Amino acid sequence: MAENIRLLDSQIILEIFGLNSDIYAESVKFFKEKIKVSENYEKFFKEWKEIFEKIYGKKMFLDFFINHTYFAQILKILLITKLGTISSLNFEEIYKDYITINLKDLKLLEFDYYSWTHFSKDLFKVIYTKIGNTKCTKEDLFSNLYQQIFISDVRHKIGEFFTPSTLVQRMVDDIYIFGLKILDPSCGSGNFLVSIMNKIIDSSKSLQLKYKAILNVYGFDINPLAIITTKINIFLLLLEYFNIEKSLLPNLNIFLIDSLFPESYEKNTNINIKNLYNSFDLVIGNPPWLTYKDLYNKDYQIKIRELSGKLEIKPLSQFITHIELAAVFFYAIPLKFLKLNGIIFFAMPKSVLNGDHCYKFRAFSIFNKNLEIWDFPNYYFFNVNHICLKAEYIGKVKKISINDKFPIKTKIFNNNLELIEETIYSSLKIHENGAKLILPHHEASMIDKLKKSSYKNKFFQGATLVPRSLIFFQIEEKINGNFLISSDSDVSARAKKEWEYSFQNIEIERKFQFKTFLNKDLIPFFLKRKRNVFLPVNEQFDLDLKFLQKHPNALAFYKDINGFYQNHKKKTSNINTLFANLNFWNKLKKQENNKSFIIVYNASGSNLKAAVINNQIQKIIIGSENYYYSTNSENEAYYLSAILNSPSLSRNIKLIKSSRHIHKRPFMFPIPIYNKSNITHKKLAKKGKKYQTITQDLFLNNPKITSEKVRIIIHYKLLKIQKLIEEIIFL
Structure with missing residues (x-):
């Protein structure tokens, strides 16, 4: 009876x-x-490995294959059970169909x-008991299970960041009109396509028009x-809400x-891919969030680099390894697939707005001036800063001045x-x-008035x-x-699987021991811990084999790890x-001549944290x-420590930084060079040194203290720094 029918949604499928x-x-x-x-x-x-090692660029193991087989077989059972229920088959008949039906009949060649x-x-019966007499909800049923099967580490290899259903729905509601020919070029488990199918099903159009609209949906x-x-x-959505039989399911x-190189797949798809070129009204989705350096296939790296050049968005040589695949998709897919005046609408990493490597991307050379950004200031939906970007494709022939494309209409959303x-x-x-940075107009105006600090270089x-x-390494014993x-x-x-390596009781000469630290060892004003690191270098920080040969233990160890x-x-x-x-890039050799005091700060994170290191006792290598920055002036080092730990500097950097990356952005603000005659500079140096002592005491009382806890405890002291900083910097 109808009242006994249970709903089957993404969460229940995950639980089962x-x-x-x-x-x-x-x-x-x-x-x-x-x-x-x-x-x-x-x-x-073997066939599966060949396919997936190309995708992931790593060794694929039996456990992955079993997980994939499990997931695929569950999908088949759900489909066959739904078809059997519609045909009023009993358990025995449904199981027979599960064993005998070839899914090629439904174009499920994969x-x-x-x-x-x-x-x-027996196992089938257990599963059947769980899913029999159920009704599928109108959603991406497999989103949660798909994410779990493709564990986060593996999904990262291909840049999969799952788009929450609420964001998908909002994007689809905003842009999709019944009957549009649409493409999701990186469809994943199908969340955008399912959302569009729901709009088609829920429309008041005739069944014939709905079928036509369904055939205009591509992934x-x-x-x-x-x-x-x-x-x-x-298929499950159509079977549930159209109440049709297998023979009526559309292709x-x-x-x-x-999507970037579709011609190479044409032979296996039995379609003429060229017939699809420049035929779509709308491209929508969430492309891979990968950078060039994340790609494991060298040939594919070359293809991406060449493609970004053809698209005229390739960054300068120092940023090549940061080429964003999402940025490449945003230009390449419209050029190949969109009609003139067609729309592209993507969820994307926010780095396309503020990353140096996306400078040329921000020319929006093939798009009209009616661009639109959706911004989410506290990045609610992904664990990195993100936006949605909408643009109208006008092709390469029609030229619109880049100045006419700014400012850009922007919508700010909350977490709901x-x-x-x-x-x-x-x-x-x-x-x-290109364009330097894209940010709120009033903030751009404020920052534009600022001068860069000479400390940047x-x-x-x-x-x-x-x-x-x-x-x-850790030292076990000192001998001779x-x-x-x-x-x-x-x-x-914490080592990645491919770099799991261990050694035990290896003898090395003392001179190859250096000190360094990890980012997690750094808290505001203080370095909690120094670590031992082996470096196969001479006093000039060079690899000198003749020098190493005089130290056979270090040479043998280096040969092993190399x-x-x-x-x-x-x-x-x-x-x-x-x-x-x-x-x-000579970043180790460059540290040979570091001076007496080193001021360090984190390259990435939500907030700046900086500390002064005395380099006179034992040379420390910065990772x-x-x-x-190294200096012989102790006061200059502590002056910089005070400024870099300022909450207002962190707050203003967030306006212009790319995701969590800080890099040299503190020096886009006019931090003046230390002047020993300037009273305010000397006061800041004094406070920087004093707060190091305070933070050290906090650490001694609680060795596990976090940066956030330090900031909370010394909050009012940081406000005193802030007043001094306002005298010398406009923050």
């Missing part, structure tokens, strides 16, 4: 089938047993990767499991295609997606081929002391002037030795998580 469920545990056990006796397993596993096995009748993705998920998501236009303000965003500097980023598992060392357990516990580095580095990396990595 998630990685913590009994069904998952039993299924994994079952599949592992099947592998032992399956004649087909090796063939399918399921082939997972067809090497099926659930036993592309490079992940076969994403294609299966999207198709079955939509969905969801294809296994790389309620519109709280309509405003305009502008840029600090607009040139013919005096601060440097530290050395790339990675992989940490190879070079960070040497050290017996083992892996730093704290560092090892060999491990060479065997495990990314194939895309041209940095062929461990030392070359440690000294990348790339921090920026530094």
Whole structure:
């Protein structure tokens, strides 16, 4: 009876089938047993590996394959059960269909990767009991389970940031009109497409027009499991709310295609991809949030670099590794797929507005002047700063002055997606081929009046002391002037899987021990901890093999860790030795001549934190998580510490920084060079030194104290600094 029908939504599906469920545990056990006796397993596993190692750029293991098989088989059961229920089949008949039906009939070609096995009748019955007599809700049913199966570490490899349903719905409601031909070029589990399908189903149009509108909905993705998920998501929706049979299900236009390079996929999709070029009214979605350096395939890196050049958005050479795939998608997809005056609407990382690497992107050269930004100041929906960006495609022929595209209409939303303000965003500097920064107009006007600090060219980023598992160590024993060392357990516990490496009781000569610290060791005004690091260098911070040969223990250890580095580095990396990595861009060698006092601050984070290090006792190496400046003036160091720990400086940097990255942005504000004759400068230096002592005492009382806790405790003291800073800087 109708009252006994249960609703099946994304959360319930996660509870029934998630990685913590009994069904998952039993299924994994079952599949592992099947592998032992399956004649087909090796063939399918090999084909699957070839596909997914291209996607993820890492070794794919059996556990991943089993998880994928499990997920795909659950999708098949849900679909077959729904079809069977509509046809009034009993359990035995539905199970028979599950075993015998080839999903190719429904154009689910991608399921082939997972067809090497099926659930036993007993397991099927357990699952059937959970999902029988249910009604699917009108949503992306598999969003939660899909995210869990593709664990966050793996999803990051392909830049998948799942878009919350509330944001998807708001974007679709804003832009989609019934009948538009639309494309989601990176559709994932299908959340945008499902939302659009719901609008089609809920419309008052005829069934014939609804079918026509459905056939105007397209989705592309490079992940076969994403294609299966999207198709079955939509099939279940249509079966539930159109009450149709299998024979009437439409051929969905969801294809296994790389949207940036679709021609290479044409042979496997049985469509003429060129017929789709410049045919869409709307492109909507959430493209991959990857940068160039995240790509594991060197050939693909080259293709992306060349494509960004053709699109005229390629950054300067020092920013090449930061090319945003989302930015490439925003230009490449309209050029290939949108009609003239078609609309693109993407959720994107906010770095496209304020990152140096996106300077040319902000020319908006192929778009009309009616741009629109949706901003979310406290980044409610993703764990990095984000926006939604909407633009009208006008092509390369029609030219509109970049100045006419500014200011940009902007909507500010709260965490409930309620519109709280309509405003305009502008840029600090607009040139013919790009724009400096995009931010609220009044803030841009204020910042534009400021002069950069001369300290900008005096601060440097530290050395790339990675992989940490190879070079960070703890001292076990001192013997004959040497050290017996083992892996730093704290560092090892945090090592990425590909860099898991440990060593025990290795002897090295004392002169190869250096001190460094991690970003988490730094709190406002104080460095909580220094760590040991092995560096294979002479007194000039060079790798000198003749020098190393005089120190056989260090030489042997370096050979071991260098060999491990060479065997495990990314194939895309041209940095062929461990030392070359440690000294990348000469950032290690540059520290040879560091002076008596070093002021350091964090390269990224929500707030600035800075401290003074006395470099006279033992030289300390600064890592790339921090920026530094060395001076022989103790007062200058503490003066800078006071300014850099100022809450108002952190607050103003947030206006212009890209996601969590701080880099040299403190010096876009006019911090004056220290003047020993300036009374205010001397007062700031005195307070910087005093607050170091106060913070040190806080640490001694509570070694686990956090930066946030320090700021709370010394809040009123920071306000005193603020008053002094206002005398010398406009903040």
